[in-house]
Amino acid sequence: MTEFNYADYMQMLATANKLLKHDPEGEKHFFKVSSLINLDELLQGLNNAEFPALCVVDSPEGRLVDRDSSNLLDTQYFYFFVLQKADIDDASSRKAAIDHSKLIIKQLLSRMFRDKAAEQRNPLVVPNYGIKNLNRDSVSYKTVGPVADNCYGMWCSFTLTNYAGITYDASNWED
Numbered sequence: 001m002t003e004f005n006y007a008d009y010m011q012m013l014a015t016a017n018k019l020l021k022h023d024p025e026g027e028k029h030f031f032k033v034s035s036l037i038n039l040d041e042l043l044q045g046l047n048n049a050e051f052p053a054l055c056v057v058d059s060p061e062g063r064l065v066d067r068d069s070s071n072l073l074d075t076q077y078f079y080f081f082v083l084q085k086a087d088i089d090d091a092s093s094r095k096a097a098i099d100h101s102k103l104i105i106k107q108l109l110s111r112m113f114r115d116k117a118a119e120q121r122n123p124l125v126v127p128n129y130g131i132k133n134l135n136r137d138s139v140s141y142k143t144v145g146p147v148a149d150n151c152y153g154m155w156c157s158f159t160l161t162n163y164a165g166i167t168y169d170a171s172n173w174e175d
Helices: 006-016 039-048 091-121
Strands: 030-033 053-057 062-065 073-085 134-147 151-163
Touching: 006 030, 006 053, 006 091, 030 039, 039 053, 073 091, 073 134, 091 134, 091 151
Parallel strands: 030 053
Antiparallel strands: 053 073, 062 073, 073 151, 134 151
């Protein structure tokens, strides 16, 4: 099974999406932060980004789930933002930034759902991003802003559930 590489996958989406047009060697419409609360990292990313910008929170977070079976499940949480500059004193400018960000999020999600379906139909599909266990009903979103220098947009989260891979091995212990 292919492991889901969140940051690489989202950067690929930002590069392929016609509204974002991320170019790692040119206009940068993608950046990542290590946590939601690392404000310095967010500000640095926004200062170097073109807009609209896709920001992914690249920090492992999840929950182990035991459904009284022999398979412990690992539900992983993922978060990203799409942000646009807006005039803080102009409600229509703020609304336009939020609406455009929501449009981009819908496009990103539609691609993610397509990739999930392709991997479920054929586990050997190339490229295989490891997204077949995306929980479509876990997707949530909300409006954000103002962030940093008058950025507004949308925040989105989703989960993937995989086998946890936690097994006891007596050779790891000295007792």
